[in-house]
Amino acid sequence: MARIRVLVVDDHRIFAESLAAALAAEPDVDVSAAGSGPAALRCLERAVAEGRRFDVLLVDADLAAVAAGAGAPGGVPAQRESGSGAPPPGPDGIALVATVRVAHPGVRTVVLAERDDPRRAAHALQAGASGWVAKDCSLSRLLAVIRGVLREETHLPPALLTGVLRELTAARKHRTDSERLVESLTPREHEVLRCMVAGLGRKDVAARLFLSPHTVRTHMQNVLGKLGVHSTLAAVALARRAGVRPADLGLAGDVVERSGQLA
Numbered sequence: 001m002a003r004i005r006v007l008v009v010d011d012h013r014i015f016a017e018s019l020a021a022a023l024a025a026e027p028d029v030d031v032s033a034a035g036s037g038p039a040a041l042r043c044l045e046r047a048v049a050e051g052r053r054f055d056v057l058l059v060d061a062d063l064a065a066v067a068a069g070a071g072a073p074g075g076v077p078a079q080r081e082s083g084s085g086a087p088p089p090g091p092d093g094i095a096l097v098a099t100v101r102v103a104h105p106g107v108r109t110v111v112l113a114e115r116d117d118p119r120r121a122a123h124a125l126q127a128g129a130s131g132w133v134a135k136d137c138s139l140s141r142l143l144a145v146i147r148g149v150l151r152e153e154t155h156l157p158p159a160l161l162t163g164v165l166r167e168l169t170a171a172r173k174h175r176t177d178s179e180r181l182v183e184s185l186t187p188r189e190h191e192v193l194r195c196m197v198a199g200l201g202r203k204d205v206a207a208r209l210f211l212s213p214h215t216v217r218t219h220m221q222n223v224l225g226k227l228g229v230h231s232t233l234a235a236v237a238l239a240r241r242a243g244v245r246p247a248d249l250g251l252a253g254d255v256v257e258r259s260g261q262l263a
Helices: 013-024 038-050 093-103 118-127 139-149 158-182 187-199 203-211 213-229 232-243 252-262
Strands: 004-009 027-033 056-060 106-113 131-134
Touching: 004 013, 004 038, 004 139, 013 027, 013 139, 013 252, 027 038, 038 056, 038 093, 056 093, 093 118, 106 118, 106 139, 118 131, 118 158, 131 139, 158 213, 158 232, 187 203, 187 213, 187 232, 203 213, 203 232, 213 232
Parallel strands: 004 027, 004 056, 056 106, 106 131
Antiparallel strands: none
């Protein structure tokens, strides 16, 4: 019998204990647990190193972004993860989904939520989740979703379908509109926008692109005007919707080589 390896990621101890115990009672399911995003990522990395990759990740939608040293819920009859030190806060639930999608593309993720929320469910699917399930669903329903996502199925509660489709359609429209605005920028303005997305201020952009602060200010004003926004924060948000990547701060040489044609 092929076994399914499941990792439960939830910072509510009682819920995690109950869910892990229920799943562990299934003859073909092995369960581990982590109490935070960083702990989950360490579990995934260790499993890869040991040749025992996880198949499905069950992630609390409201998982707190906590320091990576936080351990998993105590008392869970499964593997628990702990750590030391005090790194920066780790990812929340949906952010963790996006991280796992990139770092462990073979793992299917299902988001566990306390309430139906079409917008957050749509965000979860865009981040790479294969399902969105209510925390109070039956065990048989959850097992059906776990087995379904392993067959490349996407699972949503029927009541959420219309709302999620509406959100995804709106997101596509916003992205298309944003892309159209970004395409109106000159190559130099696009490079300035990428620096803005990377979080660089005017002086840092000037140093990176070998321009005067006054010239950078002009470019930034042109960017805001063409994008139809009134602040750097709004420009960055629109750029991200359009898929603009931040400037790679380690590749300044690339800017030097192209500076002549971007002026």
